[in-house]
Amino acid sequence: MLEIKDLHVRYGGIQAVQGVSLSIPHGAIVTLIGANGAGKSSIIRSVAGLNKTISGEILFRRHAGEEAVSLMGLRPEEMVRRGIALSPEGRRILPHLTVEENLHLGAYSRDDKDGIAEDMEWVYTLFPRLRERSWQKGGTLSGGEQQMLAVGRALMSRPDLLMLDEPSLGLAPLLVREIFGIIRKINEDGKTVLLVEQNAYAALSVANYAYILEVGRVVLEGPGRELLEDPKVKEAYLGG
């Protein structure tokens, strides 16, 4: 579905990503893990069109068997129309709007009323807590609920590729498990997921395939379960 070839990202004089290549097959959950500053977020922000100073190639195939198109140089709103949604780091929900309005804005790029209502129902089924709080202002939600709202809002554009930037950031362990359970459910409903995480254990447990990044390079890759057992990964990312 998504093919990244030799991606470089610069911020000023700093090379945040130095020649990363990865591939995300249709229907998979792929995760990028690594420490702060490893370049994970830079990669998915590039795919979302938020980084301008990039070089390399990003190829996207919305449906299997289609001709691949290049995403280089497209603006963020064009990415959304092509079926790529990003739930950005730090939630970034709109505090002054209600949960329902937040979700509606997520469907900004669409105009099929029935489809939007359908997806709204789907998001509420995934996150029953959002339904309970649908009339509340986004800013009054708890951290976990705001994260759910951010994910739900990204889903409202009916993407085929859902990218999540650190969905577990700042959440209690029980909530992390809940969020990851829902990510798996979203994947089972047919969405391809690209997940950026610092919580390596949780991410590797749900992922079909994982890339481990260090200072802007891929240092290790493999199926999630295998990496969980890898002694090097255990030592560096899973606490021994």
Add this chain to the structure above:
Amino acid sequence: MRLDRNTFLSIATMVIFGLVLWQAETFLGDYQIYIAKLIFINIILALSLNLIYGFTGLFSLGHAGFIAIGAYVSALCILPPAQKEIMWILEPIIWPFSDLLTPFWVSVLGGGLFAGVFAIFIAVPVLRLGDDYLGMATLAFAEIIRVLIVNATPITNGSLGIKGIPGHATLLVCYGWALFTLIVLARLCYSNFGNVLRCIRDNEIAASVMGINVFWNKVLSFCIGAFFAGIGGALLGSHLSTIDPKMFNFLLTFNVLMFVVAGGLGSLTGSILGATVITILLEWLRFLEEPMDLGFIEIPGIPGMRMVVFSVVLLVIILKRREGIMGTRELTWNRIFAFFRRLERREKA
């Protein structure tokens, strides 16, 4: 359209208020009517800046420029050709402005449209900037507009300004345009478009990853705001009957900014309250500048005293209620009813 309670109450209030204003001359003096007109014009200006700054978060200090465009375009449209010929003494007025004569409402709309179109030219280069830089750039553009007006003597009569503008802006006319502005902006701000603007204000990155074209929506909001500023300027010119380039300096922008901030950024009813209260306060405080006799001591009139007191009042507002009178809330019928219900309950208890 289904007429629910709130819409009915709004329409009824507008009509009753209109009827009261229609009869205003029977119980208000000339001075009070003058102030009342100024209040409505200031409300238009405050609402238009609130759309740009309060709802979209664009820190624009160029409002005086748009007001000037509106005032000049409208004045050129309604001034009788004969009068124009006499007044342009430095250089004769050029065609087609010399023969231009339109009804007042056309001139007001024309003023708004000109300001709106001009705003596009400013918006495209300038809105790529953020925050303080945007403030500086828009401020500079407002000055450029002023300098253009001073130097385009064959059109604007340069620094002499335009005098004797017909006073078509009566109390009811000002009220009507203020209502028009309020209704249009309320429909815009409390629709999906309004949500998009607030989304851009609160978080540009979130807006762009949701598929919103941030830049285009900013330009749109900026131009709509400028359009209504132009309308306000057109009314202001007709109301004062005299305009000159010096009027449209930074202080005018600052005044409007004050209405908006005091009323609450992102609240239309707040802007109405802010513009009303501050306009009245600025006039009422004039008594401070007159000599006072307190019985035991006589204070001579100190010019500028009202501005001192006024600044203190503003400081208190900003220190005690930083988000303004209304914050981002609106004064709605539901809120008013809820307030009365609470009072009732408290009385029973």
